[in-house]
Amino acid sequence: MTFLDLSAVRKSYGPVVALDTVSLAVPEGSRTAIVGASGSGKTTLLRIIAGFDLPDAGKVVLGGQLLADGPQAVPAHQRGIGYVAQDGALFPHLRIADNVGFGLPRDTPQRQARIAELMDMVALDTAMLQRYPHELSGGQQQRVALARALAQRPRLMLLDEPFSALDTGLRAATRKAVAQLLQSAGITTILVTHDQAEALSFADQVAVMRNGQLAQVGKPLDLYQRPADPVTARFLGEAMVLSAQISNGWAECSLGRIPVGNTQYSGSGQIMLRPEQLRLEDLSHPQALQNPNAASRAAVVLEADFCGPTCEVVVRLLHSDEMPLRVHGPANHVPAIGAQVQIQVIGQAHVFP
Ligand SMILES: Nc1ncnc2c1ncn2[C@@H]1O[C@H](COP(=O)(O)OP(=O)(O)OP(=O)(O)O)[C@@H](O)[C@H]1O
Numbered sequence: 484m485t486f487l488d489l490s491a492v493r494k495s496y497g498p499v500v501a502l503d504t505v506s507l508a509v510p511e512g513s514r515t516a517i518v519g520a521s522g523s524g525k526t527t528l529l530r531i532i533a534g535f536d537l538p539d540a541g542k543v544v545l546g547g548q549l550l551a552d553g554p555q556a557v558p559a560h561q562r563g564i565g566y567v568a569q570d571g572a573l574f575p576h577l578r579i580a581d582n583v584g585f586g587l588p589r590d591t592p593q594r595q596a597r598i599a600e601l602m603d604m605v606a607l608d609t610a611m612l613q614r615y616p617h618e619l620s621g622g623q624q625q626r627v628a629l630a631r632a633l634a635q636r637p638r639l640m641l642l643d644e645p646f647s648a649l650d651t652g653l654r655a656a657t658r659k660a661v662a663q664l665l666q667s668a669g670i671t672t673i674l675v676t677h678d679q680a681e682a683l684s685f686a687d688q689v690a691v692m693r694n695g696q697l698a699q700v701g702k703p704l705d706l707y708q709r710p711a712d713p714v715t716a717r718f719l720g721e722a723m724v725l726s727a728q729i730s731n732g733w734a735e736c737s738l739g740r741i742p743v744g745n746t747q748y749s750g751s752g753q754i755m756l757r758p759e760q761l762r763l764e765d766l767s768h769p770q771a772l773q774n775p776n777a778a779s780r781a782a783v784v785l786e787a788d789f790c791g792p793t794c795e796v797v798v799r800l801l802h803s804d805e806m807p808l809r810v811h812g813p814a815n816h817v818p819a820i821g822a823q824v825q826i827q828v829i830g831q832a833h834v835f836p
Pocket residue numbers: 496499500501519520521522523524525526527528677
C-alpha cells in the first residue's frame with residue numbers, strides 16, 4: 484500500500500529547475516533509495532518531503548494526509564518525519580544524552596528511560612551518554628543522530644547521505660545496522676545517496692534521478708539488469724553497451740551471437756552486458772576452440788590489474804574495431820599483457836527498449 488505519494492512535484496530556484504514534475508509512490512514499511520548525480524535534485528526532493536522547502540506545484544501525501552499542495556503546506560514539525568543529515572548535525576555543545584533527548588519533554592520521569600531505550604535501539608552503550616559528540620567516532624555520531632530522529636517516533640525517516648563521511652568498512656556496517664533497525668521498527672525510509680552500490684544494497688525500491696526528473700524507478704535487481712537506457716545502465720555500475728542486430732531472441736554483435744533477455748524487439752539496436760558476464764579463457768582451452776563464436780571472441784590483453792580478490796583486465800577484440808572491453812577475472816589468474824585469450828559470455832544480454 485502506498486504510504487508516501489508524490490505527484491507532479493515541481494521546484495525551481497530562479498532559472499534553475501531543481502525538480503521537474505516528479506511523481507513517486509513509496510510503499511508502507513519499505514526502503515526507497517534516491518540515487519543520482521550531483522545536482523540532479525535529490526536533496527531538494529527530500530527537503531520538500533520533510534517540509535523544509537515548499538514545492539512550486541504538486542502534491543505530497545503521507546498516510547492519506549495532504550502535507551503539501553503547491554506552496555500550501557503543513558509545517559515541518561507537524562509532519563511526523565525524521566531527518567538525518569549527511570554530517571549528523573549533532574549539537575556540539577550538548578552531551579549525547581541531551582542530543583538524543585532534544586525533542587523529548589524535559590523533567591519527566593520517563594525521559595531517561597526513553598533515552599536509554601533509544602541508545603539501545605541504535606546499539607550504543609549508555610556509558611556514552613555523558614560524552615560530547617567530538618568524543619565519539621563518525622559511525623557512533625551517525626547512530627546518535629538516528630536515535631535523535633527516532634525519539635519523535637517518526638512515521639517516515641529521511642536519510643540524506645548519512646554514511647558518506649564514514650570510511651568504507653564502517654560505512655557498510657553502519658548502513659546494514661541502520662537498515663535492520665528501521666526495518667524491525669517498521670519505519671518507511673527514504674535514503675538519498677550518490678553511491679549506486681549503497682542504493683542497490685540498502686533499498687527495496689530504487690529511484691534514479693537525472694536533471695530533476697526520475698529516469699527510472701524499480702527493484703534494485705530489475706534496474707541493474709534491465710536499465711531503461713545506457714545512461715542509467717552506466718550510472719548503476721559498469722556496463723558494456725554494444726551495437727547489435729536483434730531477432731528471435733538473439734543478438735548478432737561484435738562478440739558473435741548472444742541470447743537476449745527481452746525478446747519482443749527485433750531490428751538494429753543496442754545491448755548491454757555487465758563485466759561479471761564476461762570471462763576470459765586461454766585460447767588453447769578445448770572449450771575455447773569448440774565455441775561457434777570463437778573467431779569473433781578472440782582478444783588480446785591490453786591491461787591487467789591485480790585488485791585483491793579480483794583482477795581487472797582490459798582486452799581488445801582481434802577481429803573488430805569495438806572499443807576495448809573490461810573484464811573482472813579471478814585474482815589467482817592474472818593474464819600477461821599481450822596474451823591472446825577468448826571471451827566467454829555468461830547469461831543473456833539486455834536489449835535497450
Ligand atoms: N537554495 C538554492 N538556491 C538556488 N539553487 C539551488 C538551491 N538548492 C538547490 N539548488 C540547485 O538545484 C539543483 C538541485 O540541487 P540538489 O541539492 O537538490 O541536488 P542533489 O542531487 O542533492 O546534489 P548533491 O548530490 O550534490 O547534493 C542544483 O542545480 C542546485 O544548484
